[in-house]
Amino acid sequence: MSREEILTGLTEAVIEGDDGLVVELTQKAADAGIEPLVIINEALTKGIRIVGQYFGSGQYFLPDLLLGAKAMDAGVKLLEPLLLGTSREFYGKVLMGTVQGDLHEIGKNIVGMMLKTSGFEVIDLGVDVPASKFIDKIKELKPNVIGISALLTTTIGRQKEIIEVLTEEGLRDQVKIMIGGAPINQAWAEKIGADGYAEDAITAVEVCKKLVASA
Amino acid sequence: MKFELFSQAELLQIHEATVEILKRVGIHTTSPRFKVLLMDHGCQEQGDRIVFTEDVIAKALKTVPASFKLYGRKDSHVLEIGQKRAYCQTCVGTPSMMDLETGEKRDATVEDLEEYTRLADALDYVNIISPIFPRDVPQEIILTIETATLLRNTSKPLSICVESARELPYILELLHLAAGGEEALHAKPIATIPVSPLSPLEYGFDPAEALLDVVEAGLPLGVEPCPMMGSTGPMTLIGTVAQHNAEILAGVIAAQLLKPGAPLTMSSRATFMDMRSGVGLWAMPEMGLAGAAMNQLGSYYNIPVAPGGYCGASKVADAQSGYEHLYNAMMEALVGSDIIGSAGSLDNALTSCYAMLVMDNEISSVVQRTIKGVEVDEDKLAVDVVAEVIASHGNFLAHKHTRKYLRAGELWVPPLGDRQTFEKWAINSEKVEDKARRIAKELIATHQVLPLSPEVEAEFDKVIARARHIEMGE
Numbered sequence: 001m002s003r004e005e006i007l008t009g010l011t012e013a014v015i016e017g018d019d020g021l022v023v024e025l026t027q028k029a030a031d032a033g034i035e036p037l038v039i040i041n042e043a044l045t046k047g048i049r050i051v052g053q054y055f056g057s058g059q060y061f062l063p064d065l066l067l068g069a070k071a072m073d074a075g076v077k078l079l080e081p082l083l084l085g086t087s088r089e090f091y092g093k094v095l096m097g098t099v100q101g102d103l104h105e106i107g108k109n110i111v112g113m114m115l116k117t118s119g120f121e122v123i124d125l126g127v128d129v130p131a132s133k134f135i136d137k138i139k140e141l142k143p144n145v146i147g148i149s150a151l152l153t154t155t156i157g158r159q160k161e162i163i164e165v166l167t168e169e170g171l172r173d174q175v176k177i178m179i180g181g182a183p184i185n186q187a188w189a190e191k192i193g194a195d196g197y198a199e200d201a202i203t204a205v206e207v208c209k210k211l212v213a214s215a
Numbered sequence: 216m217k218f219e220l221f222s223q224a225e226l227l228q229i230h231e232a233t234v235e236i237l238k239r240v241g242i243h244t245t246s247p248r249f250k251v252l253l254m255d256h257g258c259q260e261q262g263d264r265i266v267f268t269e270d271v272i273a274k275a276l277k278t279v280p281a282s283f284k285l286y287g288r289k290d291s292h293v294l295e296i297g298q299k300r301a302y303c304q305t306c307v308g309t310p311s312m313m314d315l316e317t318g319e320k321r322d323a324t325v326e327d328l329e330e331y332t333r334l335a336d337a338l339d340y341v342n343i344i345s346p347i348f349p350r351d352v353p354q355e356i357i358l359t360i361e362t363a364t365l366l367r368n369t370s371k372p373l374s375i376c377v378e379s380a381r382e383l384p385y386i387l388e389l390l391h392l393a394a395g396g397e398e399a400l401h402a403k404p405i406a407t408i409p410v411s412p413l414s415p416l417e418y419g420f421d422p423a424e425a426l427l428d429v430v431e432a433g434l435p436l437g438v439e440p441c442p443m444m445g446s447t448g449p450m451t452l453i454g455t456v457a458q459h460n461a462e463i464l465a466g467v468i469a470a471q472l473l474k475p476g477a478p479l480t481m482s483s484r485a486t487f488m489d490m491r492s493g494v495g496l497w498a499m500p501e502m503g504l505a506g507a508a509m510n511q512l513g514s515y516y517n518i519p520v521a522p523g524g525y526c527g528a529s530k531v532a533d534a535q536s537g538y539e540h541l542y543n544a545m546m547e548a549l550v551g552s553d554i555i556g557s558a559g560s561l562d563n564a565l566t567s568c569y570a571m572l573v574m575d576n577e578i579s580s581v582v583q584r585t586i587k588g589v590e591v592d593e594d595k596l597a598v599d600v601v602a603e604v605i606a607s608h609g610n611f612l613a614h615k616h617t618r619k620y621l622r623a624g625e626l627w628v629p630p631l632g633d634r635q636t637f638e639k640w641a642i643n644s645e646k647v648e649d650k651a652r653r654i655a656k657e658l659i660a661t662h663q664v665l666p667l668s669p670e671v672e673a674e675f676d677k678v679i680a681r682a683r684h685i686e687m688g689e
Contacts, residue, residue, distance in 0.1 A: 061490035063445070101379075103419045106446045110493045153310045153348045154357065154378050182495060182565060183310040187322070200492040 014047025017067025097125030099158035241266030246423035409437025503543035
């Protein structure tokens with residue numbers, strides 16, 4: 001396989017969401033001496049961008065998107081040890097988590113994947129995350145945006161609590177805050193002083209981009 | 216009346232898939248009490264999961280009561296859960312409300328809870344009342360306030376979904392007061408308490424503990440996880456049904472191991488995801504089909520069932536809501552449902568709507584009429600009547616047989632729908648949703664609820680004050 005063939009095949013494997021093939025071809029590309037950043041930017045990222053375009057045009061659905069992202073991730077993971085000294089460029093850093101007392105994560109995970117495929121660095125704190133952990137991680141990782149998820153009508157109050165603690169700690173101005181979850185709406189976002197809310201994962205990416213650009 | 220989705224062979228195949236899920240995958244729980252209970256009865260630890268054995272499954276399923284009764288504060292409200300009567304239950308936990316005056320969506324308030332409950336009390340074909348979720352009360356004691364508000368505004372049976380055991384003592388106290396004591400409540404339970412573990416197969420600490428506490432308190436339990444096809448359950452309808460069945464049975468088994476004979480319902484909520492937006496859909500046909508499938512499994516196990524069915528994706532009380540709710544509820548009722556929940560809901564069970572509840576009352580009426588079936592006997596077959604009418608050159612209108620069965624209720628009478636002549640209808644040209652809104656306003660303004668005694672009212676205030684003190688430090 002020529003260098004071009006490998007890279008084209010890799011792009012297509014991401015579009016197909018075939019993680020096994022992505023791993024195989026990424027290894028082949030690395031063995032052929034292609035620069036890791038070139039593999040990422042000219043094959044893997046190109047593939048995921050096309051996946052995003054297909055999703056935008058209605059040809060692809062969420063499972064296609066997530067499988068594409070998973071396939072790209074598999075390739076990136078393989079290249080990471082080779083990336084030492086060079087660094088990838090991201091749109092911005094997003095820290096996400098589901099609030100304390102709530103174990104629902106599917107919505108957060110979809111938004112996280114969408115952000116990743118759109119070029120954000122995403123750090124997921126998981127579920128049942130207390131305010132103190134959000135605060136510690138903000139201090140440690142200095143994200144541009146945090147995404148706070150809650151599904152239960154009894155736990156959405158935790159979103160407000162986290163914003164309050166951030167204000168008390170003097171960190172509120174250092175980070176943009178997005179909230180989400182089925183019972184959440186724009187009015188609630190405004191009421192608790194969040195910077196952004198989106199009704200679905202696609203809009204969430206747009207909102208996140210705007211927030212990073214405005215910071 | 217008997218409709219079936221599956222043959223006996225197919226039912227057995229689904230059951231076997233469920234058993235395999237329980238044996239191979241099992242559940243995860245962070246409640247030590249839940250875990251120890253299962254392990255003490257023969258379940259096994261496998262990594263971080265608890266897996267079941269055929270013995271423990273078979274043993275526990277044997278002791279589930281096939282039926283139990285649910286009561287209201289008024290003697291006339293007696294529901295026979297297990298007899299497949301398709302009792303209509305209002306939607307629980309909606310944080311939003313369609314304003315009765317403006318028709319706009321806004322946060323639900325405690326005043327809504329009062330008026331909406333009173334409306335449900337007034338509607339003949341709404342049988343069980345669940346609370347909406349008021350946003351203007353302290354969230355620390357929301358279930359306590361909800362329970363008190365429900366009991367003050369209806370004498371019908373209740374269903375109070377709990378997400379944790381924290382407020383359960385206050386809920387129980389209020390129920391004891393309303394029922395006339397703990398023993399009276401046990402003899403005649405006036406509420407079911409559903410709990411909602413997470414899909415797939417996750418019994419988090421709060422729902423697991425709540426489940427055990429509800430069973431210990433002796434109240435009828437609902438096991439109500441809510442998977443989404445394609446995201447928290449397999450993409451295939453039957454795959455999600457098999458998993459849903461497994462996660463429900465896990466709770467059923469735990470309840471029976473704790474207290475053999477504990478009354479409960481399999482409260483299925485098999486939803487699906489919009490594969491573009493990620494929105495959780497409670498729409499048709501998948502919700503109704505999966506609910507019907509779960510109902511047939513309930514009949515197979517002889518366990519009462521209580522799926523959500525008066526639901527859809529429409530955002531307003533309109534024609535789409537009408538056909539979505541009718542489809543889902545009717546599918547479930549035809550296969551055999553004890554309770555059908557989510558009445559009055561819009562927007563995938565996120566919003567409650569006064570007008571929609573009046574429309575669902577109409578749908579419930581025709582659903583309950585339909586499953587009564589059509590009785591076949593000689594007098595009803597009316598061969599003699601046909602002969603007599605023909606022989607006399609008359610018509611059926613003037614025959615006593617006609618009057619007899621008209622009086623006996625042979626014709627269904629719509630509580631809401633319009634059947635006037637065109638000319639009469641055209642005077643106001645009122646659409647069904649507008650009529651429903653008008654009726655809702657009239658009923659809220661005029662309907663009288665059986666009051667609680669002043670003594671019980673005073674005790675209620677004390678319970679709320681104590682909850683405020685303990686839970687909020689006031």
